[in-house]
Amino acid sequence: MSIDILQLCPVMPALEADLAKRYTVHRWFEMKDQPGFLKFHADKIRGVVTGGHVGIPTELAVQLPNLEIISINGVGYDKIDLNEARKRGYRVANTPDVLTADVADLALGLIIALARQLVLADNHVRAGNWPKGELGLGHRVSGRRYGIFGLGRIGQAIAKRLEAFDAKIAYSGRRKLDVPYTFYPDINELAANCDVLVIAAAASAETKHVVNADVLKALGPNGSLINIARGSLVDEVALIAALQGGTISRAGLDVFEDEPRVPDALWAMKNVVVSPHIASATHETRRAMADLVLANLEAQFSGKPLPAAVV
Numbered sequence: 314m315s316i317d318i319l320q321l322c323p324v325m326p327a328l329e330a331d332l333a334k335r336y337t338v339h340r341w342f343e344m345k346d347q348p349g350f351l352k353f354h355a356d357k358i359r360g361v362v363t364g365g366h367v368g369i370p371t372e373l374a375v376q377l378p379n380l381e382i383i384s385i386n387g388v389g390y391d392k393i394d395l396n397e398a399r400k401r402g403y404r405v406a407n408t409p410d411v412l413t414a415d416v417a418d419l420a421l422g423l424i425i426a427l428a429r430q431l432v433l434a435d436n437h438v439r440a441g442n443w444p445k446g447e448l449g450l451g452h453r454v455s456g457r458r459y460g461i462f463g464l465g466r467i468g469q470a471i472a473k474r475l476e477a478f479d480a481k482i483a484y485s486g487r488r489k490l491d492v493p494y495t496f497y498p499d500i501n502e503l504a505a506n507c508d509v510l511v512i513a514a515a516a517s518a519e520t521k522h523v524v525n526a527d528v529l530k531a532l533g534p535n536g537s538l539i540n541i542a543r544g545s546l547v548d549e550v551a552l553i554a555a556l557q558g559g560t561i562s563r564a565g566l567d568v569f570e571d572e573p574r575v576p577d578a579l580w581a582m583k584n585v586v587v588s589p590h591i592a593s594a595t596h597e598t599r600r601a602m603a604d605l606v607l608a609n610l611e612a613q614f615s616g617k618p619l620p621a622a623v624v
């Protein structure tokens with residue numbers, strides 16, 4: 314008998330096809346009558362497939378009495394109530410490691426795009442402005458001071474790439490690690506001692522708005538902020554004020570507090586580069602993530618250990 318899966322958000326077409334081959338998939342995000350679906354089919358659902366940026370609202374999870382596994386197409390599990398999972402005894406699995414390189418690559422992309430004005434330069438040429446005027450000078454990427462908040466798998470991959478740019482690397486995190494970078498226990502100190510502050514920590518109650526007005530002040534008028542982690546780590550209102558008032562110089566952002574809403578004030582600024590949460594969005598990585606999503610489901614339904622269990 315086919316196993317019923319609830320899919321909470323779109324995933325790459327190849328994963329959609331693979332899921333459809335193996336399971337009966339119910340597409341929650343396209344349903345016109347979600348309460349009606351739950352009334353008649355909630356007890357059939359044994360698995361949920363969702364994105365890291367979507368997770369599952371607890372009020373939905375509690376309505377799935379036979380849920381066995383939430384398989385996340387992503388590494389972040391901040392939008393999932395792990396206590397509820399432990400209490401109810403269903404599993405939560407994610408896709409770590411396979412996306413680390415891509416996310417680190419995008420961090421470097423944003424760093425370079427911002428300092429070297431790549432987006433403005435592209436617009437300048439496309440608008441036919443090259444013969445008419447100067448773009449203005451950018452800033453050097455190599456040899457500068459970089460502060461990484463969160464030196465986990467992704468933070469370390471960013472540091473490794475920055476080493477090739479002769480960067481002076483410092484970091485903050487839960488604890489000092491055995492790495493050749495300067496450790497600052499406090500993010501304010503990290504911000505005060507770097508030119509580019511890179512946010513690479515997981516979202517949690519502890520890290521919510523960890524980048525606030527004080528941290529931005531410490532980063533200072535020549536400082537840049539890069540965020541490839543989660544929007545919730547940065548107080549967006551404080552960030553907009555800091556960019557508008559010259560408290561910091563620039564920001565490169567792949568994630569936002571209320572996605573997919575990007576505040577107009579951010580779009581309007583030339584010293585900001587934005588991307589639509591694409592850090593893991595390559596064919597290669599999304600295929601590897603898809604394989605892990607499938608492997609986690611497969612393991613659960615055949616009683617084997619999960620390849621990437623969170624709970």
Ligand code: 8YV
Nearest residue numbers: 364365366386387388389593
């Ligand atoms: C994805 C992510 O954008 O891994 C995560 O936690 O946020 C991203 O990789 C998303 O989860 C795709 O579904």
